[in-house]
Amino acid sequence: MNRRVRVRFAPSPTGPLHIGGVRTALYNYLFAKQNGGDMLLRIEDTDSARFVPGAEDYIVEALNWLGITIDEGVGVKQPGKHAPYRQSERKAIYRKYVDQLLDAGLAYIAFDTPVDLEAKRAEIANFQYDAKTRGLMANSLTLPADEVKARIERGEQYVVRIKIEPNEEIKVQDLIRGEVVINSSVIDDKVLFKSSDELPTYHLANVVDDYLMEISHVIRGEEWLPSAPLHVLLYRYLGWTDVMPEFAHLPLLLKPDGNGKLSKRDGDRLGFPVFPMNWKDAKTAETSSGYREAGYFPEAVVNFLALLGWNSGTEQEIFSMQELIELFSLDRVSKSGAKFDYEKGKWFNHKYLQSKPLEEVADLFQHILIGKDIVEDSEKVKKIVELVRERANFITDLWEQSSFFFIAPTTYDEKTVRKRWKDETPEQMQELIQLLDGIEDFSVENTEEIVKEWIAAKGYNMGGIMNAFRLSIVGEGKGPHMFDIISLIGKQETTARLQKAIEILALN
């Protein structure tokens, strides 16, 4: 079948979008764009009880930040011809299909309350609502028609369940896993619709919407694989087999340590973000950290995520979104779950930080400086960033690497002092002050030449002088080339810092 590629990302607004969901969205997007198709965003809010305000906006903003653009649906100015794209707003649409199934005898009404079901589960081991047990329950298959009618009229709550015929091999063709076969006897008569809120459950809403929205490919997490046969059956029951989308079930993102699927809690526990952006929980007032606020570039997050479960088959590791769109393919998606390796994520960001235009990085750093009430000439900031960025993984690391350019040290790293500040040092530094004070041209080349000549002439030890010099200027034994530093902070600041170091360190 040759039809337009249309995929959807269909999250449930029960909280912030988590990184696994982001990857699902990304793969959908890459697939759609590669095939010149459409990417839809549909909000699956059929569970009124779990709805979280703000979650939808969060999802839209996160996708936007990452550069995963939506062509149709929620978050788009002109949502599209299949509006609305929020399932809660599509109530009226689903009822029709529920009735169609009911009329055809492919679904039935069940009155069993959660309490009844609980009791049955306690009573019968491995209880499942299916062909074997539905005869024991209170439903339109066991109750006389007039009683069913009466109960409904009385306002009794009910659900509509799919009627699964037992003992049939249901085949699902999966683009990643090949053919998956399941016996219909192990599928239970899933609830399709609940009268309590007049809303369908995921299974029905999902199939109906995918059909109506002309979805060609369903690309979703592996957790859906077990219910895929049910969905196949639903397409059949509804008479839509010929336009059933193709399925691709993505491997899961697993915890970096131990076992299990990566969860929201792992972020706090292991100290790295599992969300694209910060999220403030309205109830607990807790904030979960996000990649954006942690200093990640969206390109790095996309690149990192793209390679968690997919590879190009080459040894290339750095890909732009455009390259990913060109190269992505579902048959190079791996089948097994991927443990989430945060260290590699850092490396990706490091790579992007190095390859970004200097102006862009400097501009981002300026914002951090402003936040610290530091006002500095942009040309100078650019030079500083140029000197220190290779040692940073994140924009936020830049401060730690360069703070001494802006603020003179007030304390001196103890270990470095012990190692680098000798008895003869104060006198040497005093001489250095004199020397520097006499230099007119404070350029890197000039100061370096003069100081080195002085060291040689005096017969001093190069390392001894330079390390003490560094300690005085930086406050510890780190940082870029000394002459680069002093040329940026200037003569006056340099000599002042030396003077101060001599005074303070003399007290030890």
Place this chain on the structure above:
RNA sequence: GGUCCAUUCGUCUAUCGGUUAGGACGCCAGGUUUUCAUCCUGGAAAGAGGGGUUCGACUCCCCUAUGGACUACCA
């Protein structure tokens, strides 16, 4: 418990019957450097186990083990 999916270095992965099993992150060592990083070079590090099929299996099949998902009037 049941059903389904999966299984190559610690991690992400390449390999689509014949390779010294390759790359990347991380780790270790060396080099560069006035320091710390960066960077460069090198190194250690893998086919879960057992049966088949085959001239030949990481690769195909079966069993076992292990991991994971699902098993709600949640998605």
